[in-house]
Amino acid sequence: MAYYKYHIFFCLNQRDDNEQCCNNFGAEDKFNYMKKKLKSLNLYGVNMCRVNRAGCFNRCQEGPLLVIYPEETWYRLLIMKILMKLLRNILTMERKLNAY
Numbered sequence: 001m002a003y004y005k006y007h008i009f010f011c012l013n014q015r016d017d018n019e020q021c022c023n024n025f026g027a028e029d030k031f032n033y034m035k036k037k038l039k040s041l042n043l044y045g046v047n048m049c050r051v052n053r054a055g056c057f058n059r060c061q062e063g064p065l066l067v068i069y070p071e072e073t074w075y076r077l078l079i080m081k082i083l084m085k086l087l088r089n090i091l092t093m094e095r096k097l098n099a100y
């Protein structure tokens with residue numbers, strides 16, 4: 001059994017030169033938002049979700065990015081609200097199924 005149901009990695013790479021990087025698009029703020037939101041929904045911790053910092057995924061032109069395991073699903077952070085709704089729905093559904 002997985003320790004975390006969803007392990008979410010945000011690229012928070014910051015470049016000092018003028019090359020495109022995820023943190024130039026507010027990745028750090030979105031990382032903090034998601035972590036706080038998951039905690040407020042009681043979806044954070046063992047058997048739930050974990051949000052971690054990551055370095056460059058080498059997909060900088062597509063950023064800002066995050067990836068969720070174990071599904072290995074990539075998201076652009078532009079759809080944060082959709083992602084939060086998706087996570088909440090999945091975990092709520094699983095709680096209901098486990099209650100039977």
Ligand code: FES
Pocket residue numbers: 011012013014020021022023055056057058059060063064065
């Ligand atoms: S800076 Fe985010 S993928 Fe490279």
